[in-house]
Amino acid sequence: MSAPADQPGAIDPIPLALGQGTVDRRADLRTGSWDAVPGPWRVLLVDEQGEAAVRRDGDVAALAEAQGAAGSPGERLLLGVGDDGRAIVGRLVDRGSAALPDGAAWASLRSVGMRLPADQRSLLAELVALAGWHRTHTHCPRCGTPTRVAGLGWWRTCPADGSDHYPRTDPAVIAVLVDDAGNALLARQAVWPQGAFSTLAGFVEPGESAERAVVREIAEEVGVTPTAVRYVASQPWPFPGSLMLGFEAHVAGVRPPPRVDGVEIVEARWLSRADLPGLAAAREVRLPGRLSIAHQLVRRWYGGDIPDQWCRW
Numbered sequence: 001m002s003a004p005a006d007q008p009g010a011i012d013p014i015p016l017a018l019g020q021g022t023v024d025r026r027a028d029l030r031t032g033s034w035d036a037v038p039g040p041w042r043v044l045l046v047d048e049q050g051e052a053a054v055r056r057d058g059d060v061a062a063l064a065e066a067q068g069a070a071g072s073p074g075e076r077l078l079l080g081v082g083d084d085g086r087a088i089v090g091r092l093v094d095r096g097s098a099a100l101p102d103g104a105a106w107a108s109l110r111s112v113g114m115r116l117p118a119d120q121r122s123l124l125a126e127l128v129a130l131a132g133w134h135r136t137h138t139h140c141p142r143c144g145t146p147t148r149v150a151g152l153g154w155w156r157t158c159p160a161d162g163s164d165h166y167p168r169t170d171p172a173v174i175a176v177l178v179d180d181a182g183n184a185l186l187a188r189q190a191v192w193p194q195g196a197f198s199t200l201a202g203f204v205e206p207g208e209s210a211e212r213a214v215v216r217e218i219a220e221e222v223g224v225t226p227t228a229v230r231y232v233a234s235q236p237w238p239f240p241g242s243l244m245l246g247f248e249a250h251v252a253g254v255r256p257p258p259r260v261d262g263v264e265i266v267e268a269r270w271l272s273r274a275d276l277p278g279l280a281a282a283r284e285v286r287l288p289g290r291l292s293i294a295h296q297l298v299r300r301w302y303g304g305d306i307p308d309q310w311c312r313w
């Protein structure tokens with residue numbers, strides 16, 4: 001059985017949970033003032049831990065709107081303008097002093113993401129990534145002066161030297177490694193519980209292509225050197241600010257023995273498509289959840305849906 005063919009011409013060749021939003025970001029508004037942002041605004045709250053105000057009703061969740069609570073310009077982020085013509089504005093608050101909208105509670109994208117509608121899930125990823133950058137990039141990297149929020153939340157300006165600083169997104173690669181017989185190598189990180197397995201991943205280093213980063217990371221972590229890599233799709237991962245570039249990597253031979261680095265990765269095993277259901281049912285192998293691109297890369301390799309019961313979160 002070979003991997004399923006990606007759809008030619010599709011923007012998203014595999015189903016992904018984040019980064020698929022269709023809200024118009026309206027970058028053209030960013031050089032103007034808040035006065036030009038169409039209202040009445042929908043205001044979404046995010047706290048210092050990157051958790052958002054969310055309403056939950058059983059398995060269904062929705063981002064909670066804080067009416068009339070737009071805060072000062074320095075706390076606001078223009079996320080976009082919805083189909084109804086109203087702006088969606090994120091607001092940075094401190095949990096201790098913020099009033100939650102009625103019926104709402106603080107929740108993380110990781111915990112509540114798959115219960116949100118797809119558009120809201122992607123909106124929350126945008127809000128969490130942008131808010132996280134503001135929280136951790138408060139001073140000018142050139143001169144150390146505290147910077148001010150500008151561009152309706154899309155950059156920061158240094159009042160001392162006039163330099164502008166833009167939100168960071170750090171590229172990382174993530175790959176499912178497949179051998180000549182169609183087996184996939186999955187690995188367990190040292191910080192994960194027994195039985196938790198996923199694809200291999202790591203940051204792209206300065207001066208390195210994404211493809212070479214895939215080869216290097218796999219060789220470093222499990223001692224197997226891929227002979228070919230193929231880009232599949234990407235997904236933002238705002239914990240705190242990554243863009244995951246998803247690949248399928250191939251290695252020559254059948255089940256070449258892995259040599260784990262013992263530091264980051266403590267266990268790696270080859271799985272066949274036929275093995276997976278039994279191992280998952282026995283909880284010997286637990287896979288990453290639907291929010292992650294790792295889940296979708298494993299699903300693409302497997303060639304069918306991966307039930308939630310097979311996942312560890």
Ligand SMILES: [Zn+2]
Pocket residue numbers: 140141142143144145158159160161162163
């Ligand atoms: Zn400066």
